[in-house]
Amino acid sequence: MTPAFLEKPRRMSLSQRQLALLLIAPGLALVAGLFIYPLSFSLISAFTGPEGGFSLQSFGKAWELYSGDVLFTVVIVFSSCVFTGLAAIVIAGTLTLGENRYIVGTLKALYRWPLFIPFIVAAQCMRTFLAKNGLMNNTFVSLGLMEPLQAVSFLDWRGIIATFVWKQTPFVALLLAGALAAIDRATLEAGRNLGASRIRVLIELALPQVMPTLLVALVLSFVTMLSVLSVPMMVAGSQPTMLTVDMAFRINAYGDYSTANALGVITYLISAGAAIIYLKRGMTREGAP
Amino acid sequence: MIRLAATARATLAAFLLAAFAFVLIGPLANLALWSVAERWYTPHKLPVTYGTRYWEQVFRPTGDAMASLGTSVWIAVLTVVVALALSIPAGYALARLKLPARALFMILFLLPQAFPSVAIYINVARIFYQLGINGTVLAVVLVHAAHGLVYSVWIAAAAFGAVDRDLELAARNIGASPLKTFFSVTLPLAAPGIIASGIFVFLESLDEFTGTFFVGVPQVTTLPLLLYNAAMGGNYQVASITALILLVPSVLFMLFIERFLRADVLAKVGA
Numbered sequence: 001m002t003p004a005f006l007e008k009p010r011r012m013s014l015s016q017r018q019l020a021l022l023l024i025a026p027g028l029a030l031v032a033g034l035f036i037y038p039l040s041f042s043l044i045s046a047f048t049g050p051e052g053g054f055s056l057q058s059f060g061k062a063w064e065l066y067s068g069d070v071l072f073t074v075v076i077v078f079s080s081c082v083f084t085g086l087a088a089i090v091i092a093g094t095l096t097l098g099e100n101r102y103i104v105g106t107l108k109a110l111y112r113w114p115l116f117i118p119f120i121v122a123a124q125c126m127r128t129f130l131a132k133n134g135l136m137n138n139t140f141v142s143l144g145l146m147e148p149l150q151a152v153s154f155l156d157w158r159g160i161i162a163t164f165v166w167k168q169t170p171f172v173a174l175l176l177a178g179a180l181a182a183i184d185r186a187t188l189e190a191g192r193n194l195g196a197s198r199i200r201v202l203i204e205l206a207l208p209q210v211m212p213t214l215l216v217a218l219v220l221s222f223v224t225m226l227s228v229l230s231v232p233m234m235v236a237g238s239q240p241t242m243l244t245v246d247m248a249f250r251i252n253a254y255g256d257y258s259t260a261n262a263l264g265v266i267t268y269l270i271s272a273g274a275a276i277i278y279l280k281r282g283m284t285r286e287g288a289p
Numbered sequence: 290m291i292r293l294a295a296t297a298r299a300t301l302a303a304f305l306l307a308a309f310a311f312v313l314i315g316p317l318a319n320l321a322l323w324s325v326a327e328r329w330y331t332p333h334k335l336p337v338t339y340g341t342r343y344w345e346q347v348f349r350p351t352g353d354a355m356a357s358l359g360t361s362v363w364i365a366v367l368t369v370v371v372a373l374a375l376s377i378p379a380g381y382a383l384a385r386l387k388l389p390a391r392a393l394f395m396i397l398f399l400l401p402q403a404f405p406s407v408a409i410y411i412n413v414a415r416i417f418y419q420l421g422i423n424g425t426v427l428a429v430v431l432v433h434a435a436h437g438l439v440y441s442v443w444i445a446a447a448a449f450g451a452v453d454r455d456l457e458l459a460a461r462n463i464g465a466s467p468l469k470t471f472f473s474v475t476l477p478l479a480a481p482g483i484i485a486s487g488i489f490v491f492l493e494s495l496d497e498f499t500g501t502f503f504v505g506v507p508q509v510t511t512l513p514l515l516l517y518n519a520a521m522g523g524n525y526q527v528a529s530i531t532a533l534i535l536l537v538p539s540v541l542f543m544l545f546i547e548r549f550l551r552a553d554v555l556a557k558v559g560a
Binding site for chain 1: 299302303306309310311312313314315316317318319320322323331332334335374375376378379381382383386387388389394397398400401403404405406407408409410411412413414415416431432434435438442492496497498499502503513516517520521525528529532535536539540542543
């Protein structure tokens with residue numbers, strides 16, 4: 001005899017699908033109302049002219065006023081990703097291939113600290129640390145590495161990059177170290193036995209195997225950095241600045257939604273560019289023999 | 290000779306590690322110093338006078354900071370309630386029920402995180418303004434919940450997916466109704482993962498700045514907004530103390546996350 005609990009699902013299979021949709025609907029409604037709807041709003045607003053109808057006028061204005069900031073944003077976010085990637089490779093590589101257990105242990109205990117620290121707190125830390133008379137310059141002067149008069153403030157594009165790298169490196173390094181720990185140790189040991197240095201083993205044997213993980217982590221970081229408002233507002237001065245600050249300014253100072261939304265569409269395109277580079281790489285890898 | 294080279298290498302590694310520690314800890318140390326500096330000006334390399342005057346000012350029961358802390362915690366609690374109320378059913382459906390286009394639904398919950406958010410929030414603020422709810426706690430909670438939903442839904446789905454089906458079948462077999470099975474077997478077993486996602490959503494809400502900046506001003510002042518206002522107003526002490534208050538839960542979470550999220554649940558997140 002078939003037990004009752006096995007019969008029931010068959011009878012309910014149609015309603016189970018409906019139940020599933022019913023259970024997921026409230027969550028989807030929130031995403032639709034607070035993401036899909038405003039997203040369509042921003043696209044429509046960006047492509048609508050002052051008299052209604054399709055127009056690229058707001059893009060013309062956005063480009064005229066902020067083309068410098070578009071470039072500034074791309075350069076900052078891209079170089080932050082490059083430095084974050086390099087720092088994460090050094091950290092994750094040391095954690096995986098390091099032989100001195102004191103150094104590996106200390107590094108392991110240290111590197112994750114900024115992982116969940118909010119950007120606004122990181123920005124406040126860097127605002128004090130990188131200032132002309134901040135702790136960094138003061139330490140260099142005290143150590144005799146620098147004359148007091150040589151001290152300069154780093155609170156400009158360099159400060160933004162430093163804050164982004166400081167905040168994002170733990171995230172990328174964590175994912176990378178996880179991926180490196182999962183690859184086959186035998187190949188790495190074989191490389192070492194054949195006399196390859198640890199740096200060579202890392203670059204030629206280990207990294208190619210974890211490239212997809214590194215790229216995913218960097219694309220996620222890229223979009224995150226592109227969305228941060230607090231860091232450019234707090235760490236750097238007003239000009240030049242990042243597109244997030246420009247959008248907030250267009251809204252708060254002029255109520256100018258069309259230009260702000262045109263800048264918004266430009267940020268979507270920049271992040272789509274990053275995602276496409278990632279996908280393209282993924283496809284060439286799959287296509288390769 | 291080999292010994293000498295080994296010593297040199299170890300010294301170099303130790304030096305690099307010290308430099309790394311300086312870069313990592315330095316900004317946090319500077320923050321901590323500012324929080325207890327009553328007077329600090331150039332050319333002094335360290336604060337001129339130390340004291341807890343600003344801590345007393347911040348923690349005075351009638352102070353702005355206590356009010357902001359209260360607002361922040363209240364918003365975060367409501368956000369967790371909303372996010373869990375939406376993600377427990379959604380996570381169960383994604384993990385256990387036959388759902389058409391399951392991958393598409395998973396991606397839909399991810400989308401708010403995959404787009405640069407400022408461009409979205411300015412339009413959310415406009416919609417909320419038309420609805421007359423801009424500058425209310427409700428508006429901020431909704432924005433925070435939508436932002437945290439990807440974590441709570443994905444982790445809830447992973448937690449339900451990791452529950453052993455045989456245990457549910459055993460409960461059904463001895464006569465429990467589907468609803469009774471869910472509340473007495475499935476939900477308690479998935480609870481650690483769901484609690485972890487709740488803590489994560491709580492922290493995300495506590496730390497959120499951009500969304501609150503657009504939909505909460507000027508009435509709702511959370512801790513990150515207080516920090517921003519103090520920093521831009523040049524009050525480094527209050528800004529640093531507020532930053533330290535926000536720092537503590539983040540660092541604790543970083544240290545204990547592995548205890549909340551078991552490896553078998555973590556491996557299923559997003560799958």
